[in-house]
Amino acid sequence: MTLPVGRSDVATSEAAMPPQSGFVLDVQGVSKRFPGVQALSDVSLQVRPGSVHALVGENGAGKSTLMKILIGWHRRDRGEIALKGQPVDFHEPKQALNAGISIIQQELSAIGDMSIAENLFLGREPRRAGAFIDYPGMNALAKRAMAELELELDPWRKMKSLSVAQMQLVEIAKAISHEADIIIMDEPTSALGDREIEHLMASIRKLKARGTGIIYISHKLEEVFEIADEVTVLRDGHHIASMPTGETDRDGLIRLMIGREAKGFPKTNTPTTRPLLEVEQLTREGEFRDVSFTLHEGEILGVFGLMGAGKSELLNALFSVTRATSGSVTFRGKRLRARYPSQAMRNNMALITEDRKATGLILPMSVRDNMAISTLGRHTRFGFVSALGVGRVVSSMSQDLDVRMASPRQLVKFLSGGNQQKVVLGRWLLTKPSLLMLDEPTRGIDIGAKAEIYRFMSEFVDQGKGIVLASSELPEVLGMSDRILVMKAGRMAGILTREQASEEAVMQLAV
Amino acid sequence: QDAPIRVGAAVYGLQAEYMQLWTTALQRHPAVVDGTVELTVFDGRYDASVQQGQFETMVTQRFDGIIFVPIDIEAGAAAVAVAAGAGIPVVGSNTRVNSDELASYIGSDDVLGGYQQAVGVFELLGGEGNIVILEGPLGQSAQIERREGNMMALEEYPGINMLAMQPANWSRAEALARMENFLTTYPGQIDGVVGQNDEMALGAIEALKAAGIDPTTIPTSGIDGVTDAMLAVKAGEHDISILQDARAQAEGALDILLARIIGPEYEPLGELWTRYPEMEWNGGMDEEYNVPWTNITLDNVDELLEEREALTTR
Amino acid sequence: MKQARSLRIRIFLIENGIIIAFILLVVALTLSSEFFLTGPNIRNVLRQASINGLLAIGMTFVILTAGIDLSVGSVLAFGGMIAAIFASSSLGEQYPLYVALPMGLAAGTVLGMVNGSLVAFFRVPPFVVTLGMLSIARGLTLISSDGMPVSRLSPEYIYVGQGMLAGIPVPVLIFFGVLGLAWLLLYQTPFGRYVYAVGGNEEAARISGVNTRMVKFTVYAISGCLAALGGIILSARTTAGLPQAGVAYELDAIAAVVIGGTSLAGGQGRLFGTLIGVLIIAVVNNGLDLLGVSAYYQLTFKGAIIVAAVLLDSMRQR
Amino acid sequence: MKQARSLRIRIFLIENGIIIAFILLVVALTLSSEFFLTGPNIRNVLRQASINGLLAIGMTFVILTAGIDLSVGSVLAFGGMIAAIFASSSLGEQYPLYVALPMGLAAGTVLGMVNGSLVAFFRVPPFVVTLGMLSIARGLTLISSDGMPVSRLSPEYIYVGQGMLAGIPVPVLIFFGVLGLAWLLLYQTPFGRYVYAVGGNEEAARISGVNTRMVKFTVYAISGCLAALGGIILSARTTAGLPQAGVAYELDAIAAVVIGGTSLAGGQGRLFGTLIGVLIIAVVNNGLDLLGVSAYYQLTFKGAIIVAAVLLDSMRQR
């Protein structure tokens, strides 16, 4: 039983034809225009075999677009691409796969109703008798592919039953198992916790040793410095610089990316003792149990836990997306009996969910409509929406959050991932909530925008409001929280004050 | 040479054999063949409001006369009014219209047909026994009137018991399934079948065969005299098919219409006036012409089949 | 400034490519039939389009929420029948218009609300609910009329279907009036945005505080109400409430919506497209009749023209 | 071990809640009619179900890819008509079965392939394409038969619709044979996975190297081929190729698929559910006749029962 690879034998005979340039991939002068946006102008990129090439830049810089051109999803307007010395021009992703390029997409692309193994081997199922799928064989192969990432899941489990992080890991396993010459990783870690990231890093090192070239896109610069050999910076679709990682540092990169310095965690607030949200013995069968805490006005409460600890589930129950089975929630001294999110919203609560594509954005609608959908009622006259009023608030919010878009009428599905996240954030800020619940709010957000969001969070609680911040990024939780609620397997493992909290203390409780 | 007389024929629907025969006969009317009349046939797609729209279209195009086979006796009146308002004469054919603006009507009496077909089966049963009735689409004029005839006959024959009456929408396939279900529900009890058209009677006959019942032992009746029904009569499987003379209804309608357009000097060209001597031409000025029903039996089936063959070969 | 306008027109045409197909169709028909582009014929086309138009407006709302309403044809029959019963002397006296119309509309709306509740509150798939209602409403129509046409309607009732106002047929006026109201509702009120949001991403809409169930409930009620209005016009036009009215009308209504570019997946589409879709269907039916195309070839051509029109549209978009 | 099995059965029942509705229906009918659960009646029900069953199998493939095929009823008529023409003496001689059947199947498959090309390669929405084909195929059927039934079919042809093999009607054998093949194709071959993948997430499938266009093309070809097979059986059962065969059959076929729990949004559903859906529809039609429910009420009950069955299913799932 050998791992089937999705490419022809001809393409794999690289030994017979060593790349003359020394690059496994050579991109020269690629440009791409979308209606209203020049996404890429004259971008070049070279990747050596057995190395990791990081690609960084702000949201909307054009990173994903470049990758989609490489795999033949979009056609380039101009420029040359050479793979192992041969010029290539793909117009179907299948061709790129056959030629040895595989990708982990930025947005999850799981097929929910199929099993893990079926997802992993889609398009290259091991067969028996020539025609039928060899399920036992496929499941065994799937187990093995997942084991590379220390992922232990039943291969026949349906994809939709997995958490976001688990799905992400399966996608990584899938890309790796193609045994491609080039693996593109477009923000592979945005949904992962630290432990999973470690497994990924280990796999990447193995791949490097095998001679695979890797393009690594991430907004987490620590990862870039940990794993990448070279780095290329894009800004507004332009190639800014390429260099070995050893020749630069964090601040240097940030300056190249955004053209200025970025701030750390600007924490200015001081919590009061007036309770805002009191949660007692909150339980939802099968998800979390006996969670109790009090959030005070002016306080940021961090919620930390490993993947699958139940953070998202807790937030969803607090916002009445799901219904808790027992326990009580008191908001501003009043017992909450909301049954639907609309009622929670009317109580001035807000929730930014974890999976922006599935539960955040309304993809076929415009940026303006997406931002305004929760507050339309406030901009009506005689029952009719005032387009002017809506336009004004949306414009000013987009400016505050620095959303990069062609116009507010652009469909939100055409925004870059990070900008999409800002749109969701903007929607909830427009409701002027007094309690903001954030589930992985900076996922896929670039450094500059992250700092903006942190600054905004501080200002927000300064006005006597409260924030619950669920995040699997420990530095973020440590940096922004006044107290940290640590969850483990659906239970509260403890609450640490800012003074008590340290990386070790938190991890001790979480593991 | 004069410009041809432009006649529109608005028929309720062209997807079943009967109206197809009717249309063919009309197209072969001598006046159409020799170019005196330019004929356009409008398919009403079994929808009263589509027919209404087609009347509006014909009025726009200033047709000289219209032959009308309405899907509904009541709804047809509105369409006739549209044409009458524009001074275009309308002659009804095959199905009645409840309108006093109709120039004339030629057709066969559906109530009478329904009565005759039921009586035929009842007589074969000797006035005693259980029957089932298969109906057309509920609410269509032909269904309403044939049912009325069926019911009149039932009242006259107290020895006949109706076990079930369900619609099969003029369809052989639907009638087949219905009849299969009837045969299960009333095992060994069904003595006769009244199908309000031949297609449905033929479906019932197939169901009898499938249930292992010899169709020659169960009296069946249908209306229209479609080709398959004649064949079944010839084979002894189908007992009564009542020929609704499509050719007579079509040719007659055009003759009457031409008499209204050209004037009393017009001599009718249709073959029906000789075939049915009991029908008097009267200069085409009668309000109503009744084409008699002809029972298709073993005696006349061969002759009728030959005529049919002539009508259907292109 | 001028450039901006021409760009806008270009974007408009790309987004509504189907309008080009429509224009081509109109030009072709005008060239091939002298009657096509005449006042009376345009009036006919619009009158014939008005009933499907009303159904298609309601259907647009439903489809935008990613639903479907197969029951419109039967609900049309039921609403028209109930109104006709009141407008005829079936109940002993001919009730005036202001009784007959509301009764008919209410009948359709109630059936629509039953659809809506089952879809919104009991989460039964719309296809099943409305297919069931297709059958139920037809049964109710037959029961209420005892399977017979209801005729002898009051003259004021018949006016609704046959009358003219300022040279324009009343059904056409009603259709455009409803279209205007629907436009206001869909594009100028929060409800309209919610309709799009529910179809675009129901879960996200719900979390954003939209009462998604009420939205779904309402669109089916609207569809039922407009179907009944269509039924009233139809019965007035044909001067009888017909038990078999509206059979298979759902297909034309959905077709108009989809031809107009609205996606059956929900969340995407435009009322303007629906108008074009309705007109294309009406023009094709009318044009083939005007040209005297024989029945069997009409069926073939009609299908081919509609596919070709949309094909043109989707080719342009690439 | 034992627990695991009972858990499996529970999961199976939850995932296929509709089966409970079906069982309830069967129990109710068995109690109210002594004839319902008898050999001959079961044979009838299955025979009546087999044609809709074939359409529904094809429809399951199409709907799983998030498509729809409205043309099945007309394609059924066309395929059946072409086969009947060859099996009758219309062309001068009665061709043997091994000519007539392939000709009929080919006719349906070609129309299915036309649907498939327009959907897959020209990206015209499936609803429009197949609605157009509904009209086109009906036109072709009428043209090829001149609007008249084609009868006097060869006895071997009629055997396909009316024959029995080992006490089982041939159409039922064909249906279950096709069901088995479809099951293999859908669950045991890569193609089946691609069908789910295309419906579940077309972009992801394409990026994984699936030839999504070929998959879409193929499902419509399958649907067309099975529709023609249904048409052949129908014409053999009614001993004539009928021009108006199969009108509105698409609704029952889609209904069976949706009742069986397959989502019109694609990617989700099961062939087994379709089988239950087909049986529910057949049993309701048969049962109402067995109980002697009068015509008007049949329509109403039929709709209500189908909605209730699916309602029961969706209530359970909560």
Ligand SMILES: Nc1ncnc2c1ncn2[C@@H]1O[C@H](COP(=O)(O)OP(=O)(O)OP(=O)(O)O)[C@@H](O)[C@H]1O
């Ligand atoms: N299909 C499309 N149509 C129109 N515009 C697009 C499309 N895809 C991307 N864009 C635009 O192209 C630009 C680059 O987007 P891209 O997704 O490549 O950014 P990115 O660098 O990956 O950002 P992020 O870090 O947020 O993922 C953005 O302005 C985006 O709005």
Ligand SMILES: Nc1ncnc2c1ncn2[C@@H]1O[C@H](COP(=O)(O)OP(=O)(O)OP(=O)(O)O)[C@@H](O)[C@H]1O
């Ligand atoms: N759709 C689902 N169906 C079944 N189980 C699920 C589903 N989503 C999540 N779970 C399970 O619920 C538990 C918690 O999920 P999740 O991973 O979202 O928690 P979390 O603490 O929010 O983690 P993170 O946000 O870091 O991913 C896990 O055991 C996960 O497998």
Ligand SMILES: [Mg+2]
């Ligand atoms: Mg990106």
Ligand SMILES: [Mg+2]
């Ligand atoms: Mg989470």
